[in-house]
Amino acid sequence: MKIYFCGTDFKAEPWLAALRAALPQAEIEVWRPGAPAGDYAVVWAPPQAFLDEQPQLKALFNLGAGVDALTQLTRPATTKLVRLDDAGMSVQMAEYVVHALIRHFREFDAYAADVAQGRWSYRKPHRREDFPVGIMGLGVLGQRVARAVQAFEFPLRGWSRSPKQVHGVRCYAGTEQLSEFLAESKVLVCLLPLTAQTQGILNRVTLAQLQAGGYLINVARGAHLVEEDLIALLDSGQLAGATLDVFRQEPLPAGHPFWRHPKITLTPHTAARTLRDESVAQIATKIARLERGEPIAGIVDPTKGY
Numbered sequence: 081m082k083i084y085f086c087g088t089d090f091k092a093e094p095w096l097a098a099l100r101a102a103l104p105q106a107e108i109e110v111w112r113p114g115a116p117a118g119d120y121a122v123v124w125a126p127p128q129a130f131l132d133e134q135p136q137l138k139a140l141f142n143l144g145a146g147v148d149a150l151t152q153l154t155r156p157a158t159t160k161l162v163r164l165d166d167a168g169m170s171v172q173m174a175e176y177v178v179h180a181l182i183r184h185f186r187e188f189d190a191y192a193a194d195v196a197q198g199r200w201s202y203r204k205p206h207r208r209e210d211f212p213v214g215i216m217g218l219g220v221l222g223q224r225v226a227r228a229v230q231a232f233e234f235p236l237r238g239w240s241r242s243p244k245q246v247h248g249v250r251c252y253a254g255t256e257q258l259s260e261f262l263a264e265s266k267v268l269v270c271l272l273p274l275t276a277q278t279q280g281i282l283n284r285v286t287l288a289q290l291q292a293g294g295y296l297i298n299v300a301r302g303a304h305l306v307e308e309d310l311i312a313l314l315d316s317g318q319l320a321g322a323t324l325d326v327f328r329q330e331p332l333p334a335g336h337p338f339w340r341h342p343k344i345t346l347t348p349h350t351a352a353r354t355l356r357d358e359s360v361a362q363i364a365t366k367i368a369r370l371e372r373g374e375p376i377a378g379i380v381d382p383t384k385g386y
């Protein structure tokens with residue numbers, strides 16, 4: 081069996097070593113143009129030329145949960161596209177979102193500023209009931225985040241494409257229930273995949289429907305957000321702030337207004353990192369199952385795009 085590694089942004093050597101250890105029977109190489117036909121590939125944002133040259137691949141294993149970089153490419157219908165299914169990402173995402181939520185809710189930035197000035201000050205505590213958290217996307221990551229937020233007893237709402245029942249979450253589904261979901265949320269967490277339907281979904285119209293003093297946590301993809309709309313809503317006072325991990329252009333360009341905006345906290349696309357050991361173990365198990373003709377989880381539905 082021949083497996084190619086084609087992972088822009090990932091250092092190849094440690095991945096090759098881990099994949100070879102997990103799949104000792106396979107021949108595993110970095111793909112180069114003109115390489116012979118392979119059986120599987122482990123990829124992150126590969127060039128179109130790779131897919132054009134390797135139309136016989138049985139499956140592409142994406143080194144992330146979001147497959148938007150791949151769905152934009154042309155790929156034969158016979159090549160399955162497989163996303164990482166948690167693989168250690170969901171607990172990181174839960175940490176990140178809970179941290180951002182509590183930092184805002186408990187006003188820890190304001191306390192830090194006071195302490196830096198040598199000021200011993202108190203603020204009136206907010207009421208948890210006044211901070212309903214709305215999670216857009218109730219998939220692998222969204223449901224894990226919901227479980228973590230629940231531990232701190234915030235009211236929880238969730239929005240997905242198909243109707244769902246999630247313990248402790250008031251669930252909404254589809255575009256017809258989006259406005260109701262937003263009006264029932266103050267802190268909005270975006271954990272949607274990036275598709276034609278969700279591109280630009282965080283905009284002036286949707287964000288303005290959050291409860292007064294709304295707060296945005298975008299940990300999905302930069303293209304979900306209309307960046308100038310967020311700035312306008314923050315500057316007008318309609319929104320209280322935002323924590324952003326993802327951006328339309330990454331790295332965020334020098335001089336971008338987000339860098340210095342007083343109401344924005346940002347991180348460099350690090351909310352939930354791809355963990356090598358967990359990812360390789362998952363990919364090796366899935367390849368073994370596919371070779372035995374067994375079903376696997378995490379195959380992207382080409383009609384939905386996630």
Ligand SMILES: NC(=O)c1ccc[n+]([C@@H]2O[C@H](COP(=O)([O-])OP(=O)(O)OC[C@H]3O[C@@H](n4cnc5c(N)ncnc54)[C@H](OP(=O)(O)O)[C@@H]3O)[C@@H](O)[C@H]2O)c1
Binds near residue numbers: 220326349
């Ligand atoms: N910042 C980071 O470090 C980082 C790391 C990993 C992933 N991510 C992002 O997180 C995203 C979510 O990952 P995941 O593993 O949780 O994905 P997932 O399991 O595929 O879940 C996606 C959820 O979004 C819902 N959804 C999709 N399209 C929708 C639409 N048009 N309207 C309403 N709901 C819609 C789905 O609804 P149904 O349940 O009805 O299908 C599902 O609940 C990834 O796509 C990626 O972009 C970011």
